[in-house]
Amino acid sequence: MSGSSANYDLLPAELPPAEPLRPRVSVVGASLVSAAVALGYITLVALYVSQRARVVSSGAPWLPRGVEIPLTQPNFMLMTLAMSVITAYWAVWAAGRNDRQHSLYGIGLTLLFGFAYVAQTFFLFEIMNMGAADDRRNILIYALMGGHIAITLAAIGVFAVVGLRALLGEFGPHRTDGLAGAFVFWSAMFLLYCCLWYAVYITK
Amino acid sequence: MTLTETRPDATDKTAPASPTGLEAWLSASDHKAVGRLYLLFGSLFAAIAVVISFVINIDRIDLSEFVIARDLGEVVQIWSAGRVLFFVGGIMPLLVGLGVYLVPLQIGSSAIAFGRGVAAAFWTWLLSASLLGLSYIVNGGPAGGATDAVELWALSAIVALGALCWALVAVATSVITLRAPGMSLARVPATAWSYLLFGMMSLLVLPTVMAYLLLAFLDTKYGWVAGIEARADYVDIFDRVSLAPAVYLLLIPTFGIVCDVVATMTGRSVGLHRSMLGAIGGIAVLSFGVALLGPAWDSTPVTDDNGLLVVVLFLAVLPVVSLLGLCGSPLRNGKFTMRTPLLAALLAGLVGLLAVVMGAVSQIAPALLLIEDAFNTDVLVPEGLTVWDTTYGEGMRVLVIGAASLAVIAGIHLWSIKIWGRTMAEGLGVLSALGVAVGSIVWGAGEIISGMLEQPAMPAISSDVDDWVEVLNAVSAVGSAILAGGVGVLALNIFMTMVLKAGSAAEPWRGSTLEWATLSPPPLGNFTEGPPPVNSAAPLADLAAENETTEEEG
DSSP states (O other), rough: OOTTTTGGSSOTTTTOOOOOTTTTHHHHHHHHHHHHOOOOOOOHHEEEHHHHHHHHTTOOOSTTTTOOSSSSHHHHHHHHHHHHHHHHHHHHHHHHOOOOOHHHHHHHHHHHHHHHHHHHHHHHHHHHOOTTTOHHHHHHHHHHHHHHHHHHHHHHHHHHHHHHHHHHHOOOOOOHHHHHHHHHHHHHHHHHHHHHHHIIIIII | OOSSOOOOOSSTSSSOOOHHHHHHHHHHHHHHHHHHHHHHHHHHHHHHHHHHHHHHHHHTTTTSSSSSSSSOOOOHHHHHHHHHHHIIIIHHHHHHHHHHHHHHHTHHHHHHSTTTHHHHHHHHHHHHHHHHHHHHTTOSSOSSSSSHHHHHHHHHHHHHHHHHHHHHHHHEEEEHHHTTTOGGGGGGGHHHHHHHHHHHHHHHHEEEEHHHHHHHHHHHHHHOSSHHHHGGGGGHHHHHHHHTTTGGHHHHHHHHHHHHHHHHHHHHHOHHHHHHHHHHHHHHHHHHEEEGGGGGGGGSOOOOOHHHHHHHHHHHHHHHHEEEHHHHHHHHOOOOOOOHHHHHHHHHHHHHHHHHHHHHTTHHHHHHHHHHHHHHHOOOOTTTTTOOOTTTTHHHHHHHHHHHHHHHHHHHHHHHHHHHHOOHHHHHHHHHHHHHHHHHHHHHHHHHHHHHTTBBBBOOSSSOOOOOHHHHHHHHHHHHHHHHHHHHHHHHHHHHHSSSSSSSSSSOOOOSSGGGGGGSOOOOSSTOOOOOOOSSSSHHHHHHHHHEEEEEHH
16 A cells, blocks of 8 residues: 555545544533432432421421331441442443453442342332321432432433443543443432431431 | 545435424434524413413402402412413523524534433423423412322423423533633633533522422322412422522523623624623522522511522622623724614613612612611611512512523524524514513513512402502503513514524624634534634634734735
8 A cells, every 4th residue: 555545535635623532521411410410309308307307396206107217228228339339430440441341340230239229229118118198208208219219220221321332332441431421420329328328217 | 455546426326315394303413403493492482471471460450359360279370380481481491592502603512512412301391391381271280270280280390490401411511521622711702601600500400499399299199288279389489490589590691692792793802701701600609699598588587598698689780780891891892783682682781780780679678677686776677678578579580581581582683694594584683672671671660669569479369459559560461461572573583584484694793703603504513624723712803813914914
């Protein structure tokens, strides 16, 4: 090809310049979405706390009779999600080092922990013995727990889609933006669980 | 590797034809196509919502009986429908649509961030906003009698607000990450900067409303809030964003657009670019503070939150005044003809200023009460200034939405050549700008003065009101009719330009920001040869000066 390449129009001058790499779009987008979701969820927590304070200050117990919130399951859920944050970061870290195998492990374990958390929450629903329609206070607790499950399922969906795209498509240190964005959202989900854990499960 | 000497034909005859008509609308994911759809449907919703508000204003002319509505529940439903639909279906989508269309062009980007997500957000908004309107028709909304319809109202409002949030995420992300090389945040045009702040502040405020709506939905579903009177309290949920003073958020893009319109129409950039961005930032921060403290607006006696709100509402006047002062410089020194964009922008600035001044006036009584409380003295609070829980708030809302609507008119007319490839009808433009300005001032004045005469915020049958209140309600009704006319003319003008393809294709003016560097309307990818180099806040003015120097040297 040498010597004759000038005859071929391989790099025509009139082509527009290449699109610059957009490395931060997913991270910034995920940060903004996380902030919005956090504000909505914290509003729910604030409403719960103010309602609870009002009932407790009147001398009545907050939890309706027969309802029990154990501490073991919420603590395990906290640990599960804490581990999932580490594995999520592992996936991003491995992708940044072009290590497809470790990234796959990180993504797989993160999703596994995510599903485990959802299963644990449903188990907690079972043992709490709390009907949604039995008492207005129950609705608030269900709104908080159900709201967090919805956020977790969204985070699982995002991590699965972005993870698969990263693993099956172009992979490498310059292609970690999507995974990093998913990690931001996942971390926000974990922080919101910390709010739920303290406001509902610890304070009761 | 196989090389061919001749390049294949540019147009492949077997390639499928580009979709047209409805198919093109449904499959559009380019930010320009989606932006146009937002503008079309947003203007339609806005026109419908203002007509609904006009209907309920007629009902208030005689406060001793219901004229149009059959009972108090229906009054609250219609009253809420006008306000909520204008916010969720009208002004927010219009502002979002303008941002989705324009911001990528202004920052020299070939696309918007999350383009397909923005298209999905548009269709989700359209569907949910339509269901929101439908829920009122089938006896839903605040004070709604049908439980299923009230649930539909809450859910569709959550989804519609979520869709608007998603579109704003895309706009804000674009400004942060997709700016042309050389365009630092300090060089971002006023409109793009204001949309960045508007997006971020909305993302902090709208989810709060969505959380309240979620609880309203659950309470209704499980029967804990039953009966029309209890559900009437749901009106308060939207007060957090759609009623004054929380609605100040809409002033952020309003003043961004005003600055760009003035700069383009006068041919001179608004001086002290960084100060201008700072003043818009001031409006953003204060409007967020106002939104946060908004619920304290109606609370008596004066609390600590009230004290903070007093400070914030007084301070809100400062950035608005300084922005208008900065806009005065190009108006004094530049050459211009009074066309629709400039007329609408100046009116938007005027009505916006009026809104924040009335906001400050509303805080005179709380401020005096605070002084009384702090110094343990008797301060005489002037009669007529204890305006909480009266229609004064509605008057401020009308002024703010009037200012925002005028900014939309100014923006659409200025950039219509970019949006649709043709100019909009000038006569209709002037008519819509004057209609919205006069309508919002007359309507707002009616509400504010009747609020000073202690007309309660919530509509109700009452014979115990000042005689002038009914006269002022008639004035408000006339104002809302004029506003409805103005918004209707805007919708008609958009329809004529977009669907009937009326108007001239000649470029009427040129600005110095990047959107003016591309074709009208811009091609797919926005800039055929990439955006020009950016070395200041007015890159095209730099380029023109450079060319002039080269020609002189040549």
